[in-house]
Amino acid sequence: MIKNDDDLFGALADLPAPAPDPEWESRLRARCHRELARKVSRRQRARLGARLFDLTAALAACLYLLAVLHFAARVAGGG
């Protein structure tokens, strides 16, 4: 018998609830693991791509600088 709000909340908390199906739970967990792994590998690929891009850009900048220096040396030598 319910007498007050405490009893009501106690009864609500004790209300039997269905448990999720263990098979469904493990299927869902595995699916989330796959999604997480895919996400991590995508992130790693993107990070690698960005690093390669940085490296290529740095290399191109160095080559350009070398070419400029070389040209400047030739102009200075010729004058």
Added chain:
Amino acid sequence: MERELEVSLVRRLRAGDTAAFDDVYSAFNSRLFRFLNRMTRNRHVAEDLVEETWLRLVSGCEDLDEDTRLGAWLFTVARNLYISSCRAGSRQQSCAIDFLSLWPDVLSPSPLSAAVSNQFEECLDAALAALPPIYREALVLVGIEGFRPAEAAAICGVGAEAFRQRLSRARALLREQLKTEGWIERPEWKKVSR
């Protein structure tokens, strides 16, 4: 869940740590299922919505704020998905209730007390199910899932005062229903602060 543990789980989740995901999953999957099952009254719909909730977490884990409250975050997403599903297919009207799954076998001391207890639980469950969803969710979040009213208010996207009124109205409606069924001992009701 302890705050320090939660912060560390969020940090690891952002890095895509599956062990951290497992810890969060173990802590919240049954609760999310229970909440959505109470809201949808349909086991299969609840499973679909729980699944979508977890996939949202996985797909958005790197965008989580460091101070994210995982429980509140997951229940907010679950609730929003439930509302979207109601809008999409008027799920509230669904009568496909999996009664067998709602009443697991529980051993009780005597057949009489078992019968009385089951009768009461069935009555309470039916009364809860009959409440309009906004009142039902208030009672489920606070009374069953143990959220503080302020947390539940944030999950429901309303202010603390609005939620307090909603919870109070929900209690009154449930009480009324139980009174009609003869489960309330006396008319004068002792209020406690929740």
